[in-house]
Amino acid sequence: MEENKIIVNCKVVIIGGSAGSLNALMQILPSLNKLNNFAIVIVVHRKSTDDQTLEELITLKSSIPVKAIEDKTILKSGFVYVAPSNYHLLFEKDDTLALDTSEKINYSRPSIDVSFESAAEVYTDSLVGILFSGSNTDGTQGLKAIKAAGGTIVVQNPLSADMPFMPNNAILFSSPDYVLNNKEILDLLNSINT
Amino acid sequence: MIEDIELETLINEVYEYYGFDFGSYSRASLKRRVYRVYQLDGFTHFHDFLSKVRTDPEYYKRMVDEITVNVTEMFRDPSFYNILRKEILPLLGTKPFIRLWHAGCSTGEEVYSMAIMLKEAGLLHKSLIYATDINATVLETAKKGIFPLKMMKEYSQNYRDAGGQEDFSRYYTANYGIAKFNDELSQKMVYSQHNLVSDTSFNEFDMILCRNVLIYFDNELQKRVINLFDESLAVLGFLALGTKETIKYSISPGKYKQYEKEKIWRKIK
Incomplete structure (x- = not known):
C-alpha cells in the first residue's frame, strides 16, 4: 500500500459508479469518520424509479448526515449528497447544485462525466474524484477533466470491483493518482484535511 | 470548454442585438448547452461563433432552439x-x-x-x-x-x-x-x-x-x-x-x- 496519501485543502470528494458500486459504497460509508471540512457527492447510475432508496440506505448505514439534492441545494462540508436519478448534476460557482434534464450522456442520466467535468471547473485543485465499479465507460473523461484542473483522481482497484470494466477503462485512459481497494479508499477519505 | 467571460459576452450581445435575456439562466447548464451547439456546428474560435450569432438572425434562432433543453417524455415520474x-x-x-x-x-x-x-x-x-x-x-x-x-x-x-x-x-x-x-x-x-x-x-x-x-x-x-x-x-x-x-x-x-x-x-x- 502506498504511503503519503495525504490530501489537504479538499473541499469536495465526488464519487462516481455504476453496476456493482453500491456494494463498495456500503463497505466504505458506514466506517467513515466525520468529514473534515469537505463534502461528498455521490453520482451513481440507477433506475429512474428507485429515487430515494440510495439515500435511505446510506442514512441507515452511516452516521454522516445525508442530503437528497433538489434544485439549488447548497453544498456544505460535513454532508453526503446523492444525485437524483434522471437528472444530470452540475455545480455552480456559488456552491449551489444545479439539475439538468438534457440528453443522456454515455446512455446515462446522471452521467458521471457531466458531473465530474462540472465539479472540476468549479473546485479545480480542491476536488478529489473517485471512480468505482461499472460496466460502461462513463467517468473516464470526467476523471481526466479533474486531473487537468489540478484535482486528485482515484480509481477503485479493478480486482476489488464487482464490475471491473469501468475502473479498467479509467486506468487505461486517464492517469489515476491512486488505484486502491475499498479499505484503502476508506483510509484515504478518513485522512483528508488532517 | 468555453470561458466564463465568453459566455457573459454572448449573453450581453444576445440581449443587445435581439432583446432576449439569458442573464437569469443558471450558468452551469447554460454553459454546457452553449458549448454543445458551438461544437455541434464546428466552431473552433469563440469570436467566429459570436459574430455568426450577431449577424445571422437565422443562426441566432437555431442557437436558441439548441440551447433550450427539449428533452421530455410521456408520463415522466x-x-x-x-x-x-x-x-x-x-x-x-x-x-x-x-x-x-x-x-x-x-x-x-x-x-x-x-x-x-x-x-x-x-x-x-x-x-x-x-x-x-x-x-x-x-x-x-x-x-x-x-x-x-x-x-x-x-x-x-x-x-x-x-x-x-x-x-x-x-x-x-x-x-x-x-x-x-x-x-x-x-x-x-x-x-x-x-x-x-x-x-x-x-x-x-x-x-x-x-x-x-x-x-x-x-x-x-x-x-x-x-x-x-x-x-x-x-x-x-x-x-x-x-x-x-x-x-x-x-x-x-x-x-x-x-x-x-x-x-x-x-x-x-
Missing part, C-alpha cells in the same frame, strides 16, 4: 400521474370547464400524457389545454403529436406505472418508425409561443404544469415566474412543478398547500 389521476382530476372534474396550462411544454409529450389522463377520467370533452414554449420549432412537433415509435415501450411502461389500465397502443397509430397520437387527444390543445422570462399572464387556469423548466433559471427569475403562475391561477387551482423543484423560496407560506411529498400545490387563497 409515474407517481406524479398517479396522484393526478386519483386526487387532482376528481377535484377538477367538479368544475363545468377546465383550463390547463403546460408552460415550457417542449415537444408535447407531457401534454399528450395529460390529455390521456383527462380522457380516461371522462373530462377531456370539457377541458382546454394551453401549451406554450419559447421554442417555435418544438411547438410544431407537439402540434403534430408524432413521436418516435421506439420510445413507446418505455412510455407504455410509464403509463402502466402511472396506473393506466388501457392498452396504451390504442392511443396512437404506428407507421414507419413513428407513433402518431390520435386527433381526439390533440383537439383540446392550443399551442402558442410564450416566453416565461418576458411575457405576461394571458388567462386564468385551474391547473398550471411547469415541470423541469425552473431548474434552468436563477432564484430571482424563478420568483418572477412563480408569481406569474400565481397571477394566472384561479383560487383552488393547482400548480405542478418538477420532482426536484419548489415554490417555497418564491411565495409566502400559507397561500399554497402542498400535496404530501408530491410537487403539487393548491392555491388556497
Whole structure:
C-alpha cells in the first residue's frame, strides 16, 4: 500500500459508479469518520424509479448526515449528497447544485462525466474524484477533466470491483493518482484535511 | 470548454442585438448547452461563433432552439400521474370547464400524457389545454403529436406505472418508425409561443404544469415566474412543478398547500 496519501485543502470528494458500486459504497460509508471540512457527492447510475432508496440506505448505514439534492441545494462540508436519478448534476460557482434534464450522456442520466467535468471547473485543485465499479465507460473523461484542473483522481482497484470494466477503462485512459481497494479508499477519505 | 467571460459576452450581445435575456439562466447548464451547439456546428474560435450569432438572425434562432433543453417524455415520474389521476382530476372534474396550462411544454409529450389522463377520467370533452414554449420549432412537433415509435415501450411502461389500465397502443397509430397520437387527444390543445422570462399572464387556469423548466433559471427569475403562475391561477387551482423543484423560496407560506411529498400545490387563497 502506498504511503503519503495525504490530501489537504479538499473541499469536495465526488464519487462516481455504476453496476456493482453500491456494494463498495456500503463497505466504505458506514466506517467513515466525520468529514473534515469537505463534502461528498455521490453520482451513481440507477433506475429512474428507485429515487430515494440510495439515500435511505446510506442514512441507515452511516452516521454522516445525508442530503437528497433538489434544485439549488447548497453544498456544505460535513454532508453526503446523492444525485437524483434522471437528472444530470452540475455545480455552480456559488456552491449551489444545479439539475439538468438534457440528453443522456454515455446512455446515462446522471452521467458521471457531466458531473465530474462540472465539479472540476468549479473546485479545480480542491476536488478529489473517485471512480468505482461499472460496466460502461462513463467517468473516464470526467476523471481526466479533474486531473487537468489540478484535482486528485482515484480509481477503485479493478480486482476489488464487482464490475471491473469501468475502473479498467479509467486506468487505461486517464492517469489515476491512486488505484486502491475499498479499505484503502476508506483510509484515504478518513485522512483528508488532517 | 468555453470561458466564463465568453459566455457573459454572448449573453450581453444576445440581449443587445435581439432583446432576449439569458442573464437569469443558471450558468452551469447554460454553459454546457452553449458549448454543445458551438461544437455541434464546428466552431473552433469563440469570436467566429459570436459574430455568426450577431449577424445571422437565422443562426441566432437555431442557437436558441439548441440551447433550450427539449428533452421530455410521456408520463415522466409515474407517481406524479398517479396522484393526478386519483386526487387532482376528481377535484377538477367538479368544475363545468377546465383550463390547463403546460408552460415550457417542449415537444408535447407531457401534454399528450395529460390529455390521456383527462380522457380516461371522462373530462377531456370539457377541458382546454394551453401549451406554450419559447421554442417555435418544438411547438410544431407537439402540434403534430408524432413521436418516435421506439420510445413507446418505455412510455407504455410509464403509463402502466402511472396506473393506466388501457392498452396504451390504442392511443396512437404506428407507421414507419413513428407513433402518431390520435386527433381526439390533440383537439383540446392550443399551442402558442410564450416566453416565461418576458411575457405576461394571458388567462386564468385551474391547473398550471411547469415541470423541469425552473431548474434552468436563477432564484430571482424563478420568483418572477412563480408569481406569474400565481397571477394566472384561479383560487383552488393547482400548480405542478418538477420532482426536484419548489415554490417555497418564491411565495409566502400559507397561500399554497402542498400535496404530501408530491410537487403539487393548491392555491388556497
